[in-house]
Amino acid sequence: MAAMFSLILVLITLGSGLVWLLDHFYLAPKRQEKLAFASQQTSGDLPEEAQEKLVQEPWLVETSKSIFPVIAFVLILRSFLWEPFQIPSGSMMPTLLVGDFILVNKHEYGLRDPVFRYKFWDNNEPQRGDIVVFKYPKDPRIDYIKRVIGLPGDKVVYRNKQLFVQQKCEAGVSPCPELTAINSAKVNSGEFSQNGTPLLRLKEDLMGITHDTLINPRRSEPLRYYYQQQGRRTGEWVVPEGHYFVMGDNRDNSTDGRFWGFVPEENLVGQATGIWISFEFDRDSSSILPGWVPTGVRFNRIGGLQ
Known part of the structure; x- marks a missing residue:
């Protein structure tokens, strides 16, 4: 859906721009000659x-000249600078x-054209702990948002709800980093729940990046569904280069x-940097409002992300 919107936006921008140029260099002089x-x-x-x-x-010229500056501004803003996303x-x-x-930030990891996603300008690379939006590898039409845990060359292990990370061993560096348990401390429980089960809130220190996570203490790990990397044990992954x-x-x-599995570098859309508005949708069963209508605004959530 996002890719289709980008394509439509590009086509409207090109179409209105071409009509404007055609009028400026050919049609308008012809009208003046007739006058x-x-x-x-x-x-x-x-x-x-x-x-x-x-x-x-x-009519077509007048409309094109009216919408071209606006559409071009939106295209540049959305494609190369900032794009709004809703958390579904x-x-x-x-x-x-949710809400x-x-x-x-669309330029943090470099710039790509909005249709074919060809990267024409390099910038920074994702860092461990970044919250990133990316094209879902199994269906690039869908945008996903997650947190970067492992960088290219890192070894990541997740067993018994404990996260371990071994950083990439750089050439010429000795000794290589060891597999490190990512520390987490209990914050509280009961603030969030899943199917009636209170979730445990933890503050995780991801090698210097602190953020909160949730776990369900009653739910076992679905190991049989884990991505099995060739030559690795279940729950253990080594991040390929460029992923x-x-x-x-x-x-x-x-x-x-x-x-x-892994997110290819070419699937990255950008880095999530802040919440610009937050709606709540809490309503009881007697409400006649459609589910998509907000019931309030969470002003306290507006701001940057950790």
Whole structure:
């Protein structure tokens, strides 16, 4: 859907821009020539109403000149600077909630054309702990949002709801980094729940990046569904070059890299940097309002992300 919208936006921008150029360099001069010829024929006594009719812009030209600056601005803003996204699920709770509208920095990881996604300008690379929006590897038509856990060359292990990361061993560096347990401390429980089960909220220290996660203490790990990397044990992955390993902060309610593998660099859309508005949709069964109508605004959630 996002890709189709980008294509439509590009086509409208190109179409209206071409009509504007055609009018500027060809049609408008032709209209002026007709006006000059008509004025000569009437010895300069051509009525003002007739003059206006001769130079009047066609509807298509007038509309194109009106919308082109606006559409071009939106295209540049959305494709190369910032794009708004809505959080549709709870996979990134408690960091992001359903109803949060976030801003995604489209130039942080380089610039791509909005249709074919060809990268024409390099910038920074994702860092461990970044919240990224990307094209779902199994269906690039869908945008996903998760947190970067493993960088290219890293080893990631997730067993018994404990995360381990071994950073890439750089050439010429000795000794190589060891497999490190990612520490987490209990914050509280009961603030969030899943199917009636209170979730445990933890503060995780991802090698210097602190953020909160949720786990369901009663839910066992679905090991049989984990992505099985060739030559590796279940729940253990080594990130290939040019790829990233991502997970949701809501660890027991997130379809992430544990289940489908790695995010190719070319699938990255941008870095989520802040919440610009947050709506709540809480309503009881007696409400007659459609489910998509907000019931309130969570002003306290507006701001940057961790």
